[in-house]
Amino acid sequence: MKLHLGREDESASSNQLLRDDPKFAAPKIAFFQYITVAVFLFLVTGFWDLQIRNPEVYQERALENSVKSIPVLAPRGKILDRDGRVIVDNHSSFSLYLSRENLKMEHLRPIAEGLNLDYDGLVARVRRFQSRGAPQYEPIAIKEELTPGELAFVDSHKDASTFPELEVVRVQHRLYPRDGLAAHAIGYVGEVSEAELNTPEFAHFHQGDVIGKDGIEREYNDQLMGVDGQRRVEVDSFGNERHVLDDKEAIPGKNLQLTIDLDLQAVAELTLENRRGAVVALDPRTGEVLAMVSRPAFDPNLFAGRIRSKDWKDLLDNPDHPLLNRAIQAQLAPGSTFKPIMALAGLETGVINDNFHISCPGGASFYGRFFKCWGKHGTVGVHEGLVHSCDTFFYNVANRMDIDDIAHYAEMVGYGHKTGIDLPHEAEGVVPSRKWKIRNFREKWYPGENISVGIGQGATTVTPLQMAAAIGGIAIGGMWFQPHMIAEAHLLPARRGEVNLENIRKVIDGMYGVVNEGGGTGGRARLPGIEVCGKTGTAQLASNDLLKGTAYGLTHKDNAWFVGFAPRENPEIVVAALFESGEHGQLAAPIVRDVLKAYFDKKARLAQPQPQIARVPTNLLQAPPPLPASVAAVNP
Amino acid sequence: MPGHRSIRDFDWLMLVLVCAICALGVLQIFSATRDTRFAEAWWKQAIWILGGFLALWIGTLIDYHTLLAQAYVFYGLSIVTLAATFAIGMTVFGSRRWIGVAGYTIQVSEFVKLVVVLLVARYLSELKGEQLELRDLLKLAGLVGLPMVMVMIQPDLGTALTFVPILAVGVFLAGFRWQYAVAILVIVAVAAPIGYWVVLKDYQRTRVVSFLDPNQDPKGSGYQVIQSKIAVGSGALWGRGVTKGTQTQGRFLPVSQKDFIFSAFAEEHGFVGVVVALGLYFLLLMQIVQNAQTASDKAGMFICMGVAALLLFHVLVNVGMVVGRMPVTGIPLPLMSSGGSNIVAMFLMLGLVNNVRLRRFVN
Numbered sequence: 001m002k003l004h005l006g007r008e009d010e011s012a013s014s015n016q017l018l019r020d021d022p023k024f025a026a027p028k029i030a031f032f033q034y035i036t037v038a039v040f041l042f043l044v045t046g047f048w049d050l051q052i053r054n055p056e057v058y059q060e061r062a063l064e065n066s067v068k069s070i071p072v073l074a075p076r077g078k079i080l081d082r083d084g085r086v087i088v089d090n091h092s093s094f095s096l097y098l099s100r101e102n103l104k105m106e107h108l109r110p111i112a113e114g115l116n117l118d119y120d121g122l123v124a125r126v127r128r129f130q131s132r133g134a135p136q137y138e139p140i141a142i143k144e145e146l147t148p149g150e151l152a153f154v155d156s157h158k159d160a161s162t163f164p165e166l167e168v169v170r171v172q173h174r175l176y177p178r179d180g181l182a183a184h185a186i187g188y189v190g191e192v193s194e195a196e197l198n199t200p201e202f203a204h205f206h207q208g209d210v211i212g213k214d215g216i217e218r219e220y221n222d223q224l225m226g227v228d229g230q231r232r233v234e235v236d237s238f239g240n241e242r243h244v245l246d247d248k249e250a251i252p253g254k255n256l257q258l259t260i261d262l263d264l265q266a267v268a269e270l271t272l273e274n275r276r277g278a279v280v281a282l283d284p285r286t287g288e289v290l291a292m293v294s295r296p297a298f299d300p301n302l303f304a305g306r307i308r309s310k311d312w313k314d315l316l317d318n319p320d321h322p323l324l325n326r327a328i329q330a331q332l333a334p335g336s337t338f339k340p341i342m343a344l345a346g347l348e349t350g351v352i353n354d355n356f357h358i359s360c361p362g363g364a365s366f367y368g369r370f371f372k373c374w375g376k377h378g379t380v381g382v383h384e385g386l387v388h389s390c391d392t393f394f395y396n397v398a399n400r401m402d403i404d405d406i407a408h409y410a411e412m413v414g415y416g417h418k419t420g421i422d423l424p425h426e427a428e429g430v431v432p433s434r435k436w437k438i439r440n441f442r443e444k445w446y447p448g449e450n451i452s453v454g455i456g457q458g459a460t461t462v463t464p465l466q467m468a469a470a471i472g473g474i475a476i477g478g479m480w481f482q483p484h485m486i487a488e489a490h491l492l493p494a495r496r497g498e499v500n501l502e503n504i505r506k507v508i509d510g511m512y513g514v515v516n517e518g519g520g521t522g523g524r525a526r527l528p529g530i531e532v533c534g535k536t537g538t539a540q541l542a543s544n545d546l547l548k549g550t551a552y553g554l555t556h557k558d559n560a561w562f563v564g565f566a567p568r569e570n571p572e573i574v575v576a577a578l579f580e581s582g583e584h585g586q587l588a589a590p591i592v593r594d595v596l597k598a599y600f601d602k603k604a605r606l607a608q609p610q611p612q613i614a615r616v617p618t619n620l621l622q623a624p625p626p627l628p629a630s631v632a633a634v635n636p
Numbered sequence: 637m638p639g640h641r642s643i644r645d646f647d648w649l650m651l652v653l654v655c656a657i658c659a660l661g662v663l664q665i666f667s668a669t670r671d672t673r674f675a676e677a678w679w680k681q682a683i684w685i686l687g688g689f690l691a692l693w694i695g696t697l698i699d700y701h702t703l704l705a706q707a708y709v710f711y712g713l714s715i716v717t718l719a720a721t722f723a724i725g726m727t728v729f730g731s732r733r734w735i736g737v738a739g740y741t742i743q744v745s746e747f748v749k750l751v752v753v754l755l756v757a758r759y760l761s762e763l764k765g766e767q768l769e770l771r772d773l774l775k776l777a778g779l780v781g782l783p784m785v786m787v788m789i790q791p792d793l794g795t796a797l798t799f800v801p802i803l804a805v806g807v808f809l810a811g812f813r814w815q816y817a818v819a820i821l822v823i824v825a826v827a828a829p830i831g832y833w834v835v836l837k838d839y840q841r842t843r844v845v846s847f848l849d850p851n852q853d854p855k856g857s858g859y860q861v862i863q864s865k866i867a868v869g870s871g872a873l874w875g876r877g878v879t880k881g882t883q884t885q886g887r888f889l890p891v892s893q894k895d896f897i898f899s900a901f902a903e904e905h906g907f908v909g910v911v912v913a914l915g916l917y918f919l920l921l922m923q924i925v926q927n928a929q930t931a932s933d934k935a936g937m938f939i940c941m942g943v944a945a946l947l948l949f950h951v952l953v954n955v956g957m958v959v960g961r962m963p964v965t966g967i968p969l970p971l972m973s974s975g976g977s978n979i980v981a982m983f984l985m986l987g988l989v990n991n992v993r994l995r996r997f998v999n
Contacts, residue, residue: 025809025937029929032805032941033922039952040918044911046959050869051907058869065866066882160888161859236886 065160066234067245068099068167071139074226075172077253079186079216081262082288082487088186088217090172094146096154097139098126103165111163114153115143128194129207139167141191141208160236180297182265184325185258185289185423185485187215188300213303215325216258216485219422226253257487259288267598268293268575271591276580278326278464281595284472284565284574287481287492289421291575291595292465294326328419328426330578331461335539336389336521336585337561337576338410338456340474340507343382345409346397347503354506357381360392367448371395374538386510389521389536389585391455398454403445406453407433412497413470414480415462421483429466432459457540464576467563472574475508475533475565477501511535512568515589524589525564530600533571534564534592536585557581562588566596573599646696647927647990653920654971654986658685660913661897661972667879668892668900669974677893677974684976688983695987696994703988704935707758710751711779717744718786725790733790743977745787745795749946750985752780752799756806757938767811777803793840794965798949805945806938860890865960867896867903875906893974895966899958913972917951924986927993936992943985 050058079088096115108126112119122142129140143150151168158166174189190213196202205211209228212221229250233241268279268291281291296318302311315323324330346352360377363370373391377384385393398406410416416431430436432453434445452458462470465483473480478497511533514522521536539559560582565574577591662685666678703710717735721744726734734741759776760768780803788796832841867883870876879885881903884892892900902910921944928940947970954969956962968975970982 025934025941026929028809029925029937029941032944033925036918036921036925036944036948039948040914042961043914043952043955043959046956046961047868047902047907047910050865050959051872051902051910055869055872058866059872061866062870062882062888065863065888066886160886234882234886236888242886 064102065164066236066242068101068164068233068235069139070099070167070231070233071097071169072229072231072248072250073169073171074228074250075252076174076189076210076226077224077255079224080255080257081260081265082258082290083261084257085262087177087182087258087260087262089175091175092170093144093173094151094168095141095171096143096146096150097141097167097169099139099165099167100129101165107163107165111142111157111166114157115150117143138206138208144171144173164235174301176300178299179269180299180322181269182260182292183215183297183300184294184327185215185260185292186300187217187219187424188213188303189217190303214425215423216256218424220256220486224253224256227251258485259283259290259487259489260292260485261290261599261602263602264291264595264598265293267291268591268595269295269297271577271594272579275582276320276326277578277582277588277591278330279575279577279591279595280327280464280468281573281575281599282468282472282483284469284476284481284571287469287483287494288487289465289483289485290573290599292327292485294324294330296320296322298322325423325425326464326578326580328421328423328463328465330580331427331429331463332559332578332580333458333460333539334415334456334462334467335537335559335561336391336456337467337471337535337537337563338454338460338462339386339389339394340471340511340535341409341413341415342394342397342406342454342456343386343510344474344499344503344507345406346401347382347506348409348499349401349405351400352382352397354381358393358396360390362392364392364395366395366399366451369448371451382506383510383513386507386535387513387517387520389514394454395451396454398450399447401450403447403450403453404433404435406450407431407436410460412495412499413473414466414495415460415470419465419469419483421465422485422489426465427463429462430459456537464578467561468574468576471511471535471563471576472565472571473497474504475571475574477504508533508568511564515564521586522562522564522589524586525562525593525596527566527593527597527600530566530596531568532564532566532593532596533568534562534589536589537561537563538583538585558583560585560588562586562592564589564592564596566600572603645994647923647993650920650923650927650986650990653916653923654983657913657916657920657971658688660901660916661969661974663878664897664901664904664972665893665974667881667904668884668889668897670879670885672887674893674974680976681974681979684979685983687976688979691980692983692987692990695984696990698991699995700936700939700988700991701995703991704754704758704761704939707751707754711755711783714744714748714751714783715786718748718783721790733792733795740976743975745783745790745792746977746981747984748783748787749795749798749802750981750988752783752802753939753942753946753985753988755779756802756942757935760806760810760938761933761935763810767813768807770813770816773807773812773816776807788835791837791840792966793836794953794967797953797965798946798967801945801949802942805941809938809941860896860964861957861960863888863890864896864899864958867899868959871903871906871909873907875902875904875909878904880904894968895954895964895973896958897973898955898969901972902958914951914955917947921948921951924989927989927996930996931992932996936995940989940992943989946985947982 075090078086081087108122109119112122125142126140146168154166154168157163176183176186189210192202192205192209192211197205197207212218212224217224227250229248231247232245234243234245236242264281268281272279272293272295275295277295279291279293280289282289298315357379360373360380362376363372371391375388377388377390377392380390380393384390410431415429418426418428437443437445449458453460469480469483478499479494481494482492512531514520514536515525515532515534522534525532525534539561560579561577562585563574563576565571573596575592575595577588579588579591582588662678662681665681669675669677721733721735724735726736726741733743733745735744756776759779763772780799784796784799863883867881867889870883881900883889883903884900889896889899901913924940924944924947928937928944931937931940950967950970953962953965953967957964968978970978
C-alpha cells in the first residue's frame with residue numbers, strides 16, 4: 001500500500017509548486033483515516049468482547065472482589081451465681097476469619113507463615129468447610145485472641161492485591177474464673193467437632209460454631225448460645241468497608257442464674273486445695289446445689305478458643321484426671337457414711353430397736369471369717385454405733401437383714417440411680433442386691449456378702465452428690481428433692497420415703513453425737529453455736545476388681561469421707577466431702593465444717609443491719625479482661 | 637494578513653467535541669475520586685480545562701509560521717529543560733518526570749511532544765526532494781531520538797513512545813522508499829530483543845510480560861489489567877451508573893482518575909457510553925485530519941497530521957490497555973485523564989490545528 005502510494009506520488013509530482021501543495025498527500029491522509037477507523041474498530045470490539053459477549057463473568061468477579069461476609073458473633077449469656085454475681089463473663093477479643101468468597105488456596109501458605117499457624121492443619125480445616133458444603137458466605141475462623149503483632153500483620157495484608165480473604169472480627173470470648181473455680185460444674189465451650197456434627201444431638205450446629213462442651217455450658221447451651229448475625233459489606237481494594245449491603249444483627253444468649261453461692265464455692269475450693277476430692281453442698285429443702293467442687297481442676301479458659309493439642313494431651317495424660325467431675329462422676333465406696341442408712345434400714349425393718357445392743361470386742365466372726373472393727377467399743381446400741389462408727393454393730397445389723405431390704409433403703413435415699421441433676425455425664429453408682437448380682441455376675445447372692453455392705457464396703461459405690469442428697473433427705477425427715485443447678489428450675493416434687501420420723505430422729509441424734517459427743521469420730525466438724533450433725537467415712541477402694549485400671553485404682557490409700565448437715569432441727573445445708581487417699585474420715589470433717597461455717601457466717605452477716613459503706617465489687621474472683629491494649633494503635 | 641480571518645472560520649465543531657470529551661472526563665474524575673484524597677481533582681481539572689482554552693486561544697493567535705520559524709529554538713529549550721529535569725526534577729513513583737514551578741508541577745515531556753510536532757513539520761516541509769532520503773531521515777530520527785531517549789531514561793517509556801507516531805506519520809506523508817521501511821523493520825526486529833533485555837528496566841519488562849499473559853503476574857502489572865477488564869466487563873451494556881461502579885468506587889482500579897479513567901468510565905457508563913466517547917474521539921480525529929487536508933501548505937498539513945497521529949496513538953494505547961489489548965504503558969487518555977500538563981499541552985496542540993485552519997486560505 002505504502003509502496004503503491006509512493007509510486008503514484010512520484011509520478012504526479014514533478015514540479016516544485018506541486019511539491020508544496022498539501023493536496024499531494026491526500027491519498028496518504030485517506031490511508032491514515034482508514035487506519036483510524038481500524039483502530040477504533042479494534043478498540044470497540046475489545047469493549048464488545050468484555051461488555052456484551054460475557055459481562056456476567058466480570059460482574060461476578062467484580063462481586064467477588066468487593067463483597068465480603070463478616071460474621072457477627074452472638075455473645076454467650078453470662079453465668080451468674082445465686083446472688084447475681086458474675087461467674088462466667090465474656091471479654092472482647094479479635095479473631096481472624098478467612099472469607100470464603102474470595103479465598104485462594106495458594107494464599108494459605110504465606111498466611112500460615114505470617115501468623116505461625118500449622119499450614120497442613122489450616123488446609124485441612126479449609127477443606128473440611130468446603131466438603132461440608134457450608135454456604136459460601138460462612139467464613140472460617142482460623143485464629144483467636146489475635147495479638148497486636150498479628151493484628152498488624154493482618155491489617156497490612158488484607159488489601160485486595162494481597163490477601164483480601166483476611167477478615168478480623170471482634171468477638172466475645174468466654175472468660176472463666178481463675179484457678180479452675182467451679183470449672184467442672186460450669187464446664188467449658190469449644191468449637192463443635194467433626195465427630196459431634198455427625199451425631200443427632202449436634203447436627204443442627206454449623207461447622208465452626210462454639211458450643212458448650214461440658215457442665216452447665218453444655219446442659220444449657222441452647223439458652224446460653226445466642227444466634228449469630230451476619231453482615232455483608234462491600235469493601236474497597238484496601239479491605240476497608242465501604243458500605244453495608246445487609247446486616248443481620250446477632251441475638252445475644254440469655255444469662256443463666258445458678259444456685260451456686262460463690263462465697264461457699266470459694267471456701268469449698270480452698271479447703272480442697274492441693275488435694276484430690278470433691279465437695280458438694282446442697283440445700284436439702286429444695287435440692288439447690290450451693291457449691292460443687294472437684295479437684296484437681298483445669299482451666300476452662302484453655303478451651304475458650306480452640307484448645308491446643310498439647311494442652312489437651314496434658315489434661316488427658318494427667319494421672320489425677322483433672323477433667324473428671326468427681327462430684328458427680330467419682331463412684332466410690334461410701335464407707336462408714338453408709339451407717340446412718342443401715343441404721344435407718346435396721347430400725348425401719350425392725351431388725352434393731354432401742355433395746356438392741358451388741359458387744360464389740362474389736363470385731364466379730366461371721367460365716368467362719370473374722371471381720372475387724374476399727375476399735376473396741378464395748379456394749380453398743382444404735383446411738384453408740386453411729387457415734388463411734390462401730391463396725392461390729394453394723395456387721396450384726398447387716399447379718400440380720402436381707403440384702404434386698406438393705407438395697408431397698410439404699411435406693412430410697414437415692415443410691416444406685418442418677419440424682420437427675422442438670423449436668424451431663426452423671427454416674428449412678430452401685431447398690432448391690434440379688435438382682436444386681438445375677439445381672440452382673442450370673443451368680444446368686446451369698447449372705448456372707450451382707451457383712452461388708454453393712455459398713456459401706458463391698459460393691460456399694462456412691463457419688464459425692466448422691467451422698468449429700470441422701471443424707472440431706474434424711475435430715476429433713478425423709479424427703480428427697482432432686483438436686484439442680486439453676487435458680488429458676490421449677491421445684492420438682494420431692495420423693496417422700498415411707499419412713500417413721502421417730503427412726504429418722506434416732507439416726508439424726510446419732511449423727512449429732514458423731515460431731516458433738518465425746519468419743520464421736522467427727523469432732524473436727526464441731527462449730528460453736530451451731531448444731532452440726534454428720535458422719536465420717538473411711539472407705540477402702542470399693543471392690544478393687546471392679547476398678548482396676550480405672551481412675552481410682554491409682555492408689556491404695558483409703559478415701560476419707562465426711563457428710564454433715566446443720567442445724568439439727570430444720571436443716572438448711574448438707575455438705576458431702578470426699579478426700580481421696582485421705583485415709584481417715586476425720587480428715588474430711590474440717591472441709592465440711594469450713595463450708596458450713598461459711599454458710600452460717602454469711603447468714604449471720606446478712607441478718608445484721610449492714611453499715612453503709614461503699615460496695616466492694618463482688619466479682620473479685622474474675623480475671624481482668626485481657627483486652628489487646630494496642631488495638632487502637634494498630635487499627636486506626 | 638489577519639483581515640481575512642473571522643470568528644466564523646474558527647473550528648467550532650472541534651471545540652464542541654473537545655468540550656464534550658472534557659465534560660465526560662470531569663464527570664468521571666468526580667465519580668472516581670469521591671471519598672478519596674483526590675476528591676478535589678475534578679474541579680482542579682475543570683480549572684485546567686479553562687486554562688487549556690486560554691492556551692488554545694494563544695496557540696491560535698500566533699501564526700504557525702512564526703512558531704515554525706522558532707522550532708529549533710523550542711527544540712533547544714526542550715533539551716535543556718529535559719536535562720534540568722534530571723537535576724532538579726521530583727521523583728514520583730521512582731521516575732523523574734516533573735519539575736516544580738511556583739507550586740505547580742510540570743511534566744516537561746508533555747510539552748516536548750508539541751515541540752516534536754513543530755520540529756517534524758518544519759524539517760519535513762523544508763525538504764526539497766520528492767522523496768525522503770535516508771540521510772534526511774536519519775538526521776530527523778536523530779533530532780527526535782535525543783529527547784526521546786532523555787524521556788525514556790527518566791524513565792517514562794510510554795511518553796517516549798508517543799514521539800514515534802509523530803515521526804512515523806510525518807515520514808510516511810513525506811514520501812519514503814519502501815526499501816528503507818523494510819530495512820528499518822529488520823533492524824527493529826533484531827534490536828527489539830536486545831532492547832528488551834538491556835534497555836528496559838525490570839518493571840517495564842514485567843509490564844510486557846503481564847500484557848502477554850496477565851494471569852501470570854496477578855499481583856503486579858497483571859493485577860491492573862485484570863482489575864481493569866473486570867471493571868469494563870461488569871459495566872455491560874448500560875453501565876452501573878455514575879458513582880455506582882464497585883471496581884471504581886472500591887479502588888480496585890488503579891489510578892482510576894488518570895491512566896485507567898476509561899476503565900472507570902466503561903464500568904459506570906457501559907458499552908453505550910464507550911461507543912459515545914470513542915465516537916467523540918473519532919470525530920475529533922476526523923476533524924483534525926480534515927484540517928490537514930485543507931491546510932494551505934505542507935507545514936500546516938504536517939502539524940495537523942502530527943497532532944492527529946499523537947492523539948490516535950494515545951487513544952489506541954490507553955484505551956487498548958483498558959481492555960487488555962495493549963500493554964500497560966502508563967500514558968494518559970488525552971482530554972479525559974486528570975492532569976494539568978497533559979491538558980494544557982493537548983489544548984496548545986489543538987490551538988495549532990485551529991491556527992492552521994484559520995490560515996488555510998492563501999491570498
